[in-house]
Amino acid sequence: MRTTGAVAPSGRALAHTLTAPVRSRAPRPLTVLEAGAGTGAVTRALIPQLPPGSSLDVIDANPRFAARLRHLVATAPHPAAGTGTHPRVRIDVHHTRVEHLDTDRRYDVIVSGLPLTNFTPREVETIMSRFLELLRPGGTLTYFAYRGTRTARALLAAPAEARRHRAVDEIMAGYRRRCATDRHTVWRNLPPAHVWQLRRPLSVLPAPRPAATGAAR
Structure with a gap:
């Protein structure tokens, strides 16, 4: 829990909800990033939904998870190849943090x-x-984010x-006020979770306020 933030891999219902924007934008080719892919529970759900000609970058900072993800990508059935300008989906696994991802892709x-x-x-x-x-x-x-974590930490965690x-x-909450377009509660997950969709505005976002200094994780 301390290193992965979870007590179990994401369930199918949670993976389905997280990947909803991919389905809503199909069938045109998409560029997709999955950050913090872990053991690949969401990756497995994501790959079959990618329209032909899409690209998927999967990243995780844990070397064991990254190795497992490479094996998953190598063995998972990919979407069928398209025709003309719509080739097979391209999938790359990166062992890195999202802050350090070296890409010009958007x-x-x-x-x-x-x-x-x-x-x-x-x-x-x-x-x-x-x-x-x-x-x-x-x-x-x-x-x-899992439901009830704030209340649990307020009751059980050290003050810092x-x-x-x-x-x-x-x-x-600040990002949600400026960018949120939807929220769903997924009850069929262990534990139940809220899923948010944030959309990057077409115009430049105002600079966020400085974060308060927090304790090390």
Whole structure:
């Protein structure tokens, strides 16, 4: 839980909800990024939904997960090749953090499995700024958070840990106020989770307020 932010891989219902923007933008080819892919539960759901001619970058900072993801991509059935200007989907796995991803590509959809509540407020600001930088204008970011974690940490965590969690919640609430287009609650997951969709505006976002200093994770 401390390193992955989860007690179990994402369930099928959660993976289905996280990947909804891919389905809504089909059938045109898409550029898609999955950040914090973990053991590949969402990756497995994502690959069959990619329209022909799409590209998918899958990243995880954990070397064991990255190796597992490479094996998954090598063995998973890919969407059938298209014709003309719509070739087979391209999928690349990167062992890195999203802040360090070396790419000039801009994405139509970013699916995040990163455990944002495990990071410091400063790290969360860096990650979210990078996500918005990587999205095309009008592109969509989906991410999730487990229900009840704030209450649980307020009751059970040390004061510094509870303050850090509140600061991260405030940062994400600010992004939701400016960018959120949808929210779903996925009850058929362990534990149940909220899924948000954020859209990068066509115009430049105002600079976010400085994050409060939080305790190290």
